[in-house]
Amino acid sequence: xxxxxxxxxxxxxxxxxxxxxxxxxxxxxxxxxxxxxxxxxxxxxxxxxxxxxxxxxxxxxxxxxxxxxxxxxxxxxxxxxxxxxxxxxxxxxxxxxxxxxxxxxxxxxxxxxxxxxxxxxxxxxxxxxxxxxxxxxxxxxxxxxxxxxxxxxxxxxxxxxxxxxxxxxxxxxxxxxxxxxxxxxxxxxxxxxxxxxxxxxxxxxxxxxxxxxxxxxxxxxxxxxxxxxxxxxxxxxxxxxxxxxxxxxxxxxxxxxxxxxxxxxxxxxxxxxxxxxxxxxxxxxxxxxxxxxxxxxxxxxxxxxxxxxxxxxxxxxxxxxxxxxxxxxxxxxxxxxxxxxxxxxxxxxxxxxxxxxxxxxxxxxxxxxxxxxxxxxxxxxxxxxxxxxxxxxxxxxxxxxxxxxxxxxxxxxxxxxxxxxxxxxxxxxxxxxxxxxxxxxxxxxxxxxxxxxxxxxxxxxxxxxxxxxxxxxxxxxxxxxxxxxxxxxxxxxx
Ligand SMILES: [Zn+2]
Numbered sequence: 356x357x358x359x360x361x362x363x364x365x366x367x368x369x370x371x372x373x374x375x376x377x378x379x380x381x382x383x384x385x386x387x388x389x390x391x392x393x394x395x396x397x398x399x400x401x402x403x404x405x406x407x408x409x410x411x412x413x414x415x416x417x418x419x420x421x422x423x424x425x426x427x428x429x430x431x432x433x434x435x436x437x438x439x440x441x442x443x444x445x446x447x448x449x450x451x452x453x454x455x456x457x458x459x460x461x462x463x464x465x466x467x468x469x470x471x472x473x474x475x476x477x478x479x480x481x482x483x484x485x486x487x488x489x490x491x492x493x494x495x496x497x498x499x500x501x502x503x504x505x506x507x508x509x510x511x512x513x514x515x516x517x518x519x520x521x522x523x524x525x526x527x528x529x530x531x532x533x534x535x536x537x538x539x540x541x542x543x544x545x546x547x548x549x550x551x552x553x554x555x556x557x558x559x560x561x562x563x564x565x566x567x568x569x570x571x572x573x574x575x576x577x578x579x580x581x582x583x584x585x586x587x588x589x590x591x592x593x594x595x596x597x598x599x600x601x602x603x604x605x606x607x608x609x610x611x612x613x614x615x616x617x618x619x620x621x622x623x624x625x626x627x628x629x630x631x632x633x634x635x636x637x638x639x640x641x642x643x644x645x646x647x648x649x650x651x652x653x654x655x656x657x658x659x660x661x662x663x664x665x666x667x668x669x670x671x672x673x674x675x676x677x678x679x680x681x682x683x684x685x686x687x688x689x690x691x692x693x694x695x696x697x698x699x700x701x702x703x704x705x706x707x708x709x710x711x712x713x714x715x716x717x718x719x720x721x722x723x724x725x726x727x728x729x730x731x732x733x734x735x736x737x738x739x740x741x742x743x744x745x746x747x748x749x750x751x752x753x754x755x756x757x758x759x760x761x762x763x764x765x766x767x768x769x770x771x772x773x774x775x776x777x778x779x780x781x782x783x784x785x786x787x788x789x790x791x792x793x794x795x796x797x798x799x800x801x802x803x804x805x806x807x808x809x810x811x812x813x814x815x816x817x818x819x820x821x822x823x824x825x826x827x828x829x830x831x832x833x834x835x836x837x838x839x840x841x842x843x844x845x846x847x848x849x
Contacts (some may be wrong), residue, residue: 358501359480360464361524365404366390371503371524374480377413378402378534392740398686402534407521408512411528412694419713420552422530422697426710445667466491466575469627470667474573475500476495479541482560482565484530487511487549492523503540505530509698509708527698531754532556532682535565544573550607551767555615564679572621575669577612596766614671620679621672648671651849711759711820719761719820722847762812762821762848764845769794769823772845775801788824789813821848 359371366387367375374381382397384846392403392410448635477499486492486504488511494504503524506512512527524578526532532546543562562572564695609626616624692709760769770788781801787794794810823846 359503359524360522361409362507363448365392365409367409367524368720374503374539376534376536378512378528378532379408379413379686381681383536389764398684398688404696408509408525408527410509410694410698411526412535412697413529413532413685414691414694414697415529415532415682415711416551416559417529417531417692418507418697420503422706422710422713425508425510425706431504433668448472463491465627465669467577470544472627472672473542473573475542475571480539482533482543482562482564484533484545484648486525487546489523489525489545495611496523503535505533519760531561532685533561533565537564537679538567538570539565540567540574540821541570542572543585544575547576547697549574549577549612549615555607555611556618559615559621560619560679563621563680564681566674567578568676570674570675571668572616572672572674574612574671577607577670616670616672620677622675622692624670624672627669627671645647667808705758707822716818716820718731718762719759720847721761721763721766722845722849723758723760724845758824758849759820759822760845760846762815762819764815766848767812767814768844768849769812770847771808771825772805773799773808773825774803774805776800777801777803789821790827791822823848 357368357370360368361371362641366389372385372387375385377398377400378387378399379395379400384397385393385395386403390404392405394401400413401408404410405730451567456608479500479503481495481500483492483504485731486502486838489504492502492575493771503526504526505526507527507529509527512525512629526534530545530552543566545558545562550556552558552746559572559574566572591656594653613624639757664679696709697706769789771785771787775783783799784796785799785808786796786807789812794812797810799806799808825843825846
């Protein structure tokens with residue numbers, strides 16, 4: 356059996372061509388143009404080949420979560436990395452890198468454990484969804500496996516240090532609309548991916564559709580919130596860079612994962628943790644979802660705690676015999692945005708523009724109270740915390756904070772309640788920005804007192820979503836490799 360691959364001109368070889376289909380309508384007669392991409396004669400969709408990846412982007416509603424992640428990544432990681440390098444030299448940068456390394460290697464260990472358990476033969480047809488920077492795919496490739504990789508964010512897909520294996524077939528697309536024919540793979544897996552999506556089930560259903568009957572699905576390194584742990588404890592476990600960056604992090608309940616897998620025709624669901632393998636009994640899986648929702652049966656939850664309370668566990672299931680429907684076709688006239696805007700990245704403003712277009716403006720608050728209604732918390736599915744918001748430090752690990760507010764037509768000021776705790780710098784300047792324009796600099800003295808800082812807004816004729824940014828130029832890493840931080844408890848446009 357020949358290995359599925361794209362040629363250097365972006366045209367798939369016979370083995371891969373037999374697996375691909377139009378992500379928009381499922382049509383199997385894609386017309387390939389050397390060096391350009393593929394057109395679907397059935398729906399008219401155009402899927403270009405760019406920089407060694409095939410872009411199978413069909414902008415349906417599922418792209419909202421993807422764009423949220425992409426915007427967060429762009430705004431808070433890439434930009435902050437530059438700001439950090441400028442402000443703090445190598446120290447803080449190293450801290451950020453160390454943190455990421457620690458985070459990633461833990462995830463790798465969780466993945467390896469589950470993968471070894473699967474005993475995947477080298478010749479298996481493998482798909483990784485949300486393959487990220489290809490770190491896992493590159494390692495599997497090195498070990499003799501030949502995975503096909505799908506990832507929705509072009510900046511991540513094969514642009515990092517793991518891109519040495521340029522032969523890995525790379526597809527940019529959404530996991531909710533896979534450009535693969537039914538039954539094309541023996542194994543489909545993902546890592547720490549499902550909880551980034553607004554809903555798990557559409558992704559798992561797609562994974563099941565492209566699996567052959569008897570094929571295996573692996574969701575590695577997923578966080579659960581069903582059992583044992585309090586919300587605070589989970590927050591503590593998972594408070595990491597991605598949270599401060601505003602990625603679309605959610606913590607689904609364990610029962611939600613199990614229900615999604617079973618709903619997609621996957622059977623023999625098992626849960627792996629670092630401690631071992633626990634098969635989820637049919638009844639318990641069903642019941643734990645309900646009970647977790649109801650917030651009862653603590654004793655029952657405790658019994659399965661070791662399987663469920665880890666921040667990073669894995670689920671494995673086998674594709675059963677049920678037939679799985681393909682996603683509802685979406686034709687180019689129905690796209691939520693122009694895929695070229697996303698693919699070509701014509702301007703960063705264009706990406707933020709896509710995000711704004713996908714958001715319902717009324718979902719964006721006019722004032723954020725940290726820990727109560729901030730967008731990040733809400734999107735992650737946390738319950739409101741039952742304690743005073745002023746206790747919660749919104750730590751600016753990386754010296755800037757970016758956020759969106761709904762600005763009503765009559766709003767005149769941006770107001771921020773901030774404080775610079777003792778132990779850091781004696782004071783700092785905070786500059787507010789709106790849509791890339793400075794609103795001015797305000798001074799903040801050290802101490803534990805909350806200070807209300809105000810900036811005048813330019814008058815606007817109508818309600819709009821505005822990207823704001825608070826920048827603390829004076830922050831430096833504290834002793835012992837720790838970061839300085841400014842606390843924010845409220846920002847609003849009034
Ligand atoms: Zn089509």
